[in-house]
Amino acid sequence: DPDMLFSLPPDAFVSDLVYRPLQTRLVAESHAAGVQAEGGLGMLLHQGVQAFTLWTGINVPQPVVESVRKQLTLELTGTVN
Secondary structure, eight states, rough: GGGGGGGTTTTOOOEEOOOSSSHHHHHHHHHHHEOOOOOOOSHHHHHHHHHHHHHHHHOOOOOHHHHHHHHHHHHHHHSSS
């Protein structure tokens, strides 16, 4: 129920685990209600980074993480934010 979003505290943050589309209905309705929100792409990316590090013992440099985020965004939407 989108009206529920209006009852959230001002510092609430909504996270939708869905990463395609990048802006889901939940994220869009949260923004319309003035609530910070994010789709699931960041979680997908950072879970992958953590898994890579756990399996290999190699830390992924931040520029590589950002490059992968841009590539995922491009693959999912055809544009880079």
